[in-house]
């Protein structure tokens with residue numbers, strides 16, 4: 291009798307433990323699934339799509355010096371003002387506001403004293419908006435090699451990214467003071483304006499191209515340089531998308547400053563001349579409206595500059611992008627190319643596969659850059675470099 295009760299008790303106890311264990315595991319499983327689901331839906335647009343964190347040997351950069359050359363020197367003796375084109379050191383301790391007004395002042399001075407300024411040969415500014423290191427940097431190095439004096443490079447990275455390439459690299463000390471960027475948020479526009487402003491400080495920069503770490507050049511440097519320097523227009527796409535992913539993101543509270551008729555969408559990856567770059571950092575009318583009323587699913591980087599340019603002067607842009615992206619598969623993400631995709635055939639298809647106008651004439655040279663190339667494409671790209679670059 292007692293033995294039987296003991297054994298029933300033990301069985302009950304066992305059943306209790308098994309049930310508890312089962313409930314515990316079930317809860318764990320549900321939490322896990324929920325976690326994965328939430329994580330995926332957060333990432334579902336294109337968060338982190340451009341981001342790679344290759345293993346790097348890092349070392350701590352010295353902290354920014356405050357002895358920054360302000361670029362505009364006023365001579366008190368003869369009251370002349372000089373623009374100083376100094377590209378030696380990009381470190382400075384200016385706030386964003388100081389930086390923007392300094393850059394605007396430089397552009398203003400260029401307009402006002404254009405006949406007094408002895409400009410060097412014009413340069414193309416390559417603005418890299420990245421999180422960390424450029425996985426395709428060796429390909430870019432080949433592209434830039436031998437063309438010193440015709441380009442400037444600016445890198446905006448995550449502020450805690452402390453890697454510095456070797457002295458022989460074109461990317462050596464080209465990092466501008468950077469802040470945290472959240473993809474699709476106003477901080478992204480701030481970073482783009484920060485890049486533009488830093489580049490505008492150098493009076494010899496005439497063209498400004500925004501690139502990500504997944505971008506590659508499609509032609510050799512002289513071809514790209516001549517195309518951009520001689521182009522009458524900027525390359526910033528702005529179109530009226532009637533769908534929910536276009537007009538659907540317009541917020542009525544933006545009126546009357548921005549109406550639905552003004553509302554545009556376009557690729558984030560622009561190329562602009564100095565005049566438009568200056569207007570993009572000068573804007574104080576539309577930026578606060580976007581900041582307050584364009585929140586996910588409205589993405590400021592897809593609407594702010596296209597709408598701004600349409601408001602300022604649509605004639606400033608050729609209204610087509612210069613960076614090729616494969617959207618042919620549909621969906622919110624463009625195609626990402628990996629190692630096995632890269633061939634001379636693919637690159638030639640991208641290079642010559644479309645028609646467009648350039649300075650009023652029809653041409654098949656429509657795209658100078660392409661994205662999105664995974665770090666694994668570096669090897670085949672390097673093999674193709676002698677043919678392509």
Ligand SMILES: *[C@@H]1O[C@H](CO)[C@@H](O)[C@H](O)[C@H]1NC(C)=O
Nearest residue numbers: 363364365366367368369370
């Ligand atoms: C300022 O201008 C005067 C008169 O032209 C000149 O003698 C002097 O060297 C200039 N100072 C600087 C710092 O350039």
Ligand SMILES: *[C@@H]1O[C@H](CO)[C@@H](O)[C@H](O)[C@H]1NC(C)=O
Nearest residue numbers: 365366367368369370371372
């Ligand atoms: C003022 O001084 C600077 C520096 O010496 C010189 O380059 C500039 O030509 C002077 N300007 C005038 C109007 O004399």
Ligand SMILES: *[C@@H]1O[C@H](CO)[C@@H](O)[C@H](O)[C@H]1NC(C)=O
Nearest residue numbers: 369370371372403405406407
């Ligand atoms: C600019 O050049 C003009 C003549 O070409 C001269 O009259 C004027 O004083 C110069 N301005 C400055 C600020 O040096």
Ligand SMILES: *[C@@H]1O[C@H](CO)[C@@H](O)[C@H](O)[C@H]1NC(C)=O
Nearest residue numbers: 642643644645646652653654
């Ligand atoms: C581009 O134009 C040329 C000449 O008119 C034509 O042969 C070619 O098919 C066009 N290519 C595309 C992609 O439309």
